[in-house]
Amino acid sequence: MTKVRHLLGISGGKDSSALAIYLNDLYPQLTIEYYSCDTGKELEETYTLVDNLQAYLGKKIDLLQAAENSHLDPFDHFLQVYGGFLPSSVTRWCTKKLKLDPFEKFVGDDLVISYVGIRDDENREGYISKKSNIQTIFPYRKNIWSEDVIQKVLQNSTKDIIAKFYEEEGILDSIKLERALKIVTTNVSPEFDRDRKLDSLLKVSIKAFNHVVFRFIKEFTNYPLSYLDKEDFPLLNNEDGLVREDVFRILRESGVGVPAYYEKREFEVDGKKGYYSRSRSGCYFCFFQQKIEWVWLYEQHPQLFAKAIEYEKEGYTWMQDERLEELAAEERRTQIKRDAIARASRQKKDSPYLLDLLDDAEGEGCAACFI
Incomplete structure (x- = not known):
């Protein structure tokens, strides 16, 4: 069986930290590797949080550093490379050089599922790698799938395939199945856009939608998840949908604590x-x-x-x-x-x-x- 790595990045913030605790407690069968990209310019509380998390998880969090052979901190090294040009919201060289490049080097060419802590009460997609061997999953959200996956699944050209999967998966009762099929077979249009169609299907059943998407990935794509079996990916049955309040609760109840x-x-x-x-x-x-x-x-x-x-x-x-x-x-x-x-x-x-x-x-x- 092809090996697929499960990775979770710890930024030092509340969401990624609570996600590590959440997945560890709920899905201990997942072998998750934890990492943190160290810029050399973090607040001391960030390193305290990483230490607390390591103690709770019982696992090492790998600290990844760009320019690891430099005598300077990673940020200072690249600031020198860029001639003192500070990063900004327009030119975010810090993100690429200090975060993304070390992460993708850590991944290499391995097949990877990257778990990202964007919550169900946030309206943003987050970082999606352009490398085909990295697939992003959002465990906090009712819709755990990235936008690129949703676009493929909810194309008008795939509606018959998706309808067939809903019928064959056998998760829904007859009433809910009828509702789901009506939604699936309705074309995406200006009056019924993809977001509305997705929301309608999730309201019928998150679990059923996840199983259908997983089957589509298995049969029609080469995403990293296509190399796993259902039993290897228990998030298919998760219908939680966690928000900010849940994140703080997880941090407090675990004893890891909220970053100071x-x-x-x-x-x-x-x-x-x-x-x-x-x-x-x-x-x-x-x-x-x-x-x-x-x-x-x-x-x-x-x-x-x-x-x-x-x-x-x-x-x-x-x-x-x-x-x-x-x-x-x-x-x-x-x-x-x-x-x-x-x-x-x-x-x-x-x-x-x-x-x-x-x-x-x-x-x-x-x-x-x-x-």
């Missing part, structure tokens, strides 16, 4: 109280940070903020509209805090974590870094 940088800290401006923290994992100088997170870094980790300033040379800055030296001014920090308090009051959420107050925080950034 998510915990909000109180500040006061004009007699009003506000809170700040980090909303994401990743490098301490990540250019996707919001202004209030930079203020958090300045006040909670001044030595790291000072290091981040040192990178701003020859016109290169972490933010397009402001240098860190300008943001560090007391008047500017006070205004950013005022803005954060005003924004939080509009959200009207009672949460111990900043990311619950900044709804768009998780929708930004590189999926390869933050999952």
